[in-house]
C-alpha cells in the first residue's frame with residue numbers, strides 16, 4: 463500500500479490516510495469527518511476513523527457509540543465498528559475533564575499508539591480528524607501519520623482565507639498535499655418560506671480555494687438535521703441518505 | 711482597587727478584571743468580549759480589552775483596528791483606543807502565520823507583559839478574551855490576571871453542559887468566581903416570514919446554568935448583523951444600538 467514506501471509506514475495496511483483539518487474550532491470539522499467516513503463505508507469501501515481532536519473528542523457522540531477499548535490477543539486495540547466504520551477516539555481514553563493534560567510530547571506518543579497499536583486491518587481509507595487550529599498538537603499528528611492528503615473545512619466568512627492559508631502552511635511543513643476545501647454553514651434556507659440567509663456570509667471558502675489554487679469540494683448549508691444527527695449519534699448520510707448534504 | 715489586595719496585583723489600577731471563556735472555539739466568545747467591552751464603555755465606564763486568544767486573535771479585526779504597539783516614555787505599551795475602549799491584542803505582536811510558536815511557558819511571559827507592561831491607566835473594567843478551551847494556555851492566562859470573575863459563552867447544543875462543566879473545573883483551580891453563562895446562537899428568526907428555527911438546538915446554556923447553579927446572563931440569537939459587525943470592525947452595539955443583541 464501507499465504507506466509502505468515512506469519511512470512513516472506505521473500503518474502498512476491502509477491505502478489512503480486522509481486528514482481533516484480546520485483553522486479554528488466550531489466550523490464543522492468533526493461533522494465532515496464523520497459523514498465522509500460513513501459515506502465512504504456505504505460505497506462498500508473499508509473505512510477507519512481516528513478521532514485525534516484532543517481538545518474536544520466529539521466523534522464518539524456523533525457516531526452514537528460509548529465504548530471502552532478492547533484488546534485482541536496480540537495486545538493491539540480492536541476498534542469497535544459503527545455504521546460500517548472502524549472507530550478509535552482519544553475520547554475512549556481520556557475522561558471528560560482531562561482536556562488539560564495534553565501537552566506536546568504526550569500528543570505524539572498517544573497518536574503513535576493509535577496508529578501502530580490498533581488492529582485496523584486492511585483499510586481503503588483512514589480518516590483522521592485533527593485537533594482544530596495549526597498549533598503543535600495538529601502538527602504532531604500530521605507528522606506522525608503517513609497521510610495521502612488533507613481536506614480543509616472552513617466556514618464562509620471573509621476571514622476564512624486566513625484560516626485556510628494557516629492550514630496550508632502547516633501541511634507544507636510536512637509535505638502533505640491538500641485534496642481540497644469544503645465550505646460548511648454556507649447559507650440557511652427557511653423551512654417555511656424558503657428565504658435564503660447567509661448568516662455567516664457566503665463564498666469565502668470557494669474564494670479561498672480559487673485564490674490559493676486548491677480544489678473546491680463543495681458547500682454544505684446550515685441545516686438543523688445536521689446538528690440533530692450529531693447530537694443523536696446518527697450522521698446525516700445515515701439519517702437522510704437523499705439529502706443534498708449526503709451528496710456534498 | 712480590588713486587585714491591590716491580592717498577591718497577583720499586577721494591575722493595581724483596574725477595579726474589575728473579567729475573563730470571557732468558552733469550552734471550545736467558534737461559539738462567539740470574541741464577539742461577546744468585544745460587545746461587552748463597547749457596551750460598558752458606552753455607559754461612561756473606563757474600559758480595557760485584552761485579546762488573549764493566542765490561537766485566533768480576531769479582536770483587532772472585530773474592532774476595526776490594525777495597529778502596531780506604541781511605547782510611552784516610561785517604556786510601557788500605550789494601548790490604542792477604539793469605540794472608547796483601550797485595546798491590546800496578541801495579534802498586534804504576532805504575524806498571521808505565527809500561531810505555532812505559542813507553547814506553555816511563552817504564553818505566561820507574554821501575558822505578564824500585557825498585564826504589567828501596558829499603561830492601562832485607571833480602568834473600571836478590563837475584559838480579557840481567553841483562548842478557547844481549558845488547556846494550559848487558558849489556565850496560564852486565568853492564573854496570571856487578578857480576576858474578579860469569569861463569563862462563560864456557550865452555544866445551545868445539549869453538549870454545552872460538558873463544555874460549561876470543563877470551564878468551571880478550570881476556574882475552580884484558580885479560585886475565580888463564575889459571573890454567569892451566556893447562550894449564543896440561540897435561535898434564528900427568518901427575516902422574511904419570522905419563522906423561528908433552532909439551528910443549533912435551544913436552551914442548552916440555560917439548562918447548564920440551572921443544573922450547575924450559575925447565573926444565566928441571557929440568550930443572543932443568530933443574526934447576520936452580528937457577523938457583519940465582526941467582519942467590518944463595527945460591533946453590533948455600535949452599529950445597531952437598539953437591537954435586542956445590544957441589550958443582552
Ligand SMILES: Nc1ncnc2c1ncn2[C@@H]1O[C@H](COP(=O)(O)OP(=O)(O)O)[C@@H](O)[C@H]1O
Nearest residue numbers: 487488489490491492493683684685688689692
Ligand atoms: N452544516 C451544518 N448545519 C447545522 N449544524 C452544523 C453543521 N455543521 C456542523 N454543525 C453543528 O455545529 C456544531 C459544531 O460542529 P463540529 O463538527 O463539532 O465542529 P468542529 O469539529 O469544527 O469543532 C455541532 O453541534 C454540529 O452538529
Ligand SMILES: Nc1ncnc2c1ncn2[C@@H]1O[C@H](COP(=O)(O)OP(=O)(O)O)[C@@H](O)[C@H]1O
Nearest residue numbers: 735736737738739740741931932933936937940
Ligand atoms: N449571534 C451571532 N449571530 C451571527 N453570527 C455570529 C454570532 N455570534 C458570533 N457570530 C459569528 O461567528 C463567528 C465566530 O465568532 P467568534 O466570536 O470569532 O467565536 P469564538 O471567539 O468563540 O471563536 C464570527 O464570524 C462571528 O461574527
Ligand SMILES: [Zn+2]
Nearest residue numbers: 652655900903
Ligand atoms: Zn421564512
